Amino acid sequence: MxxxxxxxxxxxxxxxxxxxxxxxxxxxxxxxxxxxxxxxxxxxxxxxxxxxxxxxxxxxxxxxxxxxxxxxxxxxxxxxxxxxxxxxxxxxxxxxxxxxxxxxxxxxxxxxxxxxxxxxxxxxxxxxxxxxxxxxxxxxxxxxxxxAATPAVRGRLTAQRPAGQRPGNRSGRQLTQVLAARRSLRRSQTPPSVGSH
Ligand SMILES: CC(C)(COP(=O)(O)OP(=O)(O)OC[C@H]1O[C@@H](n2cnc3c(N)ncnc32)[C@H](O)[C@@H]1OP(=O)(O)O)[C@@H](O)C(=O)NCCC(=O)NCCS
Structure with missing residues (x-):
């Protein structure tokens, strides 16, 4: 064999x-x-x-x-x-x-x-x-x-969005939302001041 x-x-x-x-x-x-x-x-x-x-x-x-x-x-x-x-x-x-x-x-x-x-x-x-x-x-x-490369897919997704929803606008809006959320969190963690109702 x-x-x-x-x-x-x-x-x-x-x-x-x-x-x-x-x-x-x-x-x-x-x-x-x-x-x-x-x-x-x-x-x-x-x-x-x-x-x-x-x-x-x-x-x-x-x-x-x-x-x-x-x-x-x-x-x-x-x-x-x-x-x-x-x-x-x-x-x-x-x-x-x-x-x-x-x-x-x-x-x-x-x-x-x-x-x-x-x-x-x-x-x-x-x-x-x-x-x-x-x-x-x-x-x-x-x-x-x-x-595909990540930026290639991101590029296509962005191109498919209506013009008003493209980044630039979006990142500015997101930053505003993050800052607002932080302010609201700080407010909820701050103990009420004496005399507040
Ligand atoms: C696909 C691959 C792994 C096959 O490896 P291989 O060593 O040629 O495989 P085998 O020799 O066992 O079989 C291949 C063919 O040769 C035939 N064969 C096996 N021993 C043989 C021999 N002694 N004499 C003649 N033919 C033979 C088999 O019957 C088979 O025929 P088939 O393709 O018509 O079914 C190889 O071609 C390869 O590396 N390809 C590139 C990489 C690839 O695409 N890999 C797959 C996933 S990434």
């Missing part, structure tokens, strides 16, 4: 530079030193937190891919437990050798070990290969995560 060349283990801090390369597109936009430091934190947190695991897949002894697993609830208001497999990712040169399957297998085993009934993962909306791969494993789309 052919020996599988894929093996799985937990990440160690020494893996951080390679994982920064692997996850280059999904880490926060900052310099490489800080990204590696971020990953050391993530790896240490996963190693010491119950309900987290950072799994590294090696192919013939070389790091080929990784996935971050964490136990959570389906959403903050849906308390069904779930294992999130965050950013399963395989270096392009190791793809189509069963590494991605091994990473999802690790997520399913983690859920099974803990008696958790669901697993979830994400796939970049534009990646046909990744979406087909997930669909074949029965991971169907359930929501689209929409992301």
């Amino acid at each position: 052919a020996r599988s060349l894929v093996s799985l283990r937990c990440a160690t801090p020494a893996d951080a530079p390679t994982l920064a390369e692997l996850w280059a597109e999904v880490l926060r936009r900052t310099d490489q030193v800080e990204r590696i430091a971020d990953l050391v934190t993530v790896i240490e947190r996963a190693a010491t937190t119950d309900g987290q695991r950072l799994v590294v897949a090696e192919y013939d002894g070389e790091i080929a891919g990784a996935v971050h697993l964490h136990v959570a609830t389906m959403t903050p208001i849906n308390l069904e437990p779930i294992v999130f497999a965050v950013s399963p990712h395989v270096f392009p040169r190791f793809r189509r050798h069963g590494v991605g399957t091994a990473l999802i297998d690790a997520a399913v085993s983690y859920a099974e070990e803990r008696g958790i009934g669901h697993v979830a993962t994400g796939a970049a909306a534009g990646s046909r290969d990744a979406n087909r791969f997930m669909a074949r494993l029965s991971l169907g789309p359930q929501a689209v995560l929409r992301v």
